[in-house]
Amino acid sequence: MEKKYSVVFHPSEDGIEIIKKLKLELFNRIGWYGSCNSVAHITVGGFKANENQLAKYIQKLLKVADTLTPVQIHLDHFNAYEESRAFFISPSENSKADLKPIMKKIQEALLIASKDRSDDPHISIGRNLEPENIQIARDLFTTINMEFLCDAIILREFDPIKRQYFILETFPFGSNPQPELIQGSLF
Template identity: 35%
Template sequence: MNLKLNRDWYSVVIYPQAKVIDEIAVMKDKFAAKIGWFASRNSKAHITVVVFMADQYELNFYIEQIEEFCYTQKQQEVVFDQLSLSKFSRAIVLLPNDLSKAYLTDLLKRLRKQLRTSQTINGSNAHISIGRELSSAQIELAENLYDQVSLKFNCDTVAIRKFNETKRQFEVIKTFKFLENPLIDTQYLLFN
């Protein structure tokens, strides 16, 4: 009898509202019209927190940790207004402004700490990918493709995505809203 459980790839991401997801899709469509298919062409806008492999029981652990984190997490508007075209990283990404970067850096650090196990792989600094694994020529074609970019959204949702082998994409399987509840001091409760 084989008791070994199947393990799948998952990612935990900060997930923007539909309007921003649609705006990023338009940017990807414009880039695809210029160069054709590219890595992360069909991926919906997100900010990667961690990636991990898990069976159904391990996944439940991550779900509980995310629920606990989101219970007290406060929402905040973030702005992505810097377009980075990097031949070194072979990517085109949107970066947050300084105020949003500070908030997101802290948010990602605390959420990664909450989820830290030997199974997790941290994402990088907060960014939203337009295209990845691009050639220098593809990046050059994109240099004058976009006007000034400024995307704003209320940072209020974490999502778990599961890798779909058939589509070769991660797909959202569960979302969690920031509930903004007060932190309960358990030591204080002991004296009441």
């Protein structure tokens, strides 16, 4: 049977708690909204797989995680995607520049389809918000200054009953970069 999975990065436990409080504050102002109960994360991408396919994904995740080096991530502002009606916390430009190649490497290793991947690292506060609720969020949350060490890939599985993802496995970064293949001439 095929199940849904997502690959994410988690902020620190302290960061997860801070974001949980922000989500609760927004909930207290506007009521239930998309992703108000989800644990803070930066989405890399998602896929569907059966048990045999999942074992192959896990092997690929082990291999790619071993090549990655931890990076310090600075979350420094709030923003919104007006067209998709999402309000989120965004990393600094330097942190985005550090995260994007890591995300791309994971997406390519897992062959995640472009429609199922994220190209703009962020931590969602709320999704599918009405425009007036995005404005409430903008008024509520004006400044943020958080840091965390991005040092592991998190594989999550979707629970269709709870309608939430749970952590299936964590793959720590190994700081063992693979040498680039250089095509040379024999003569």
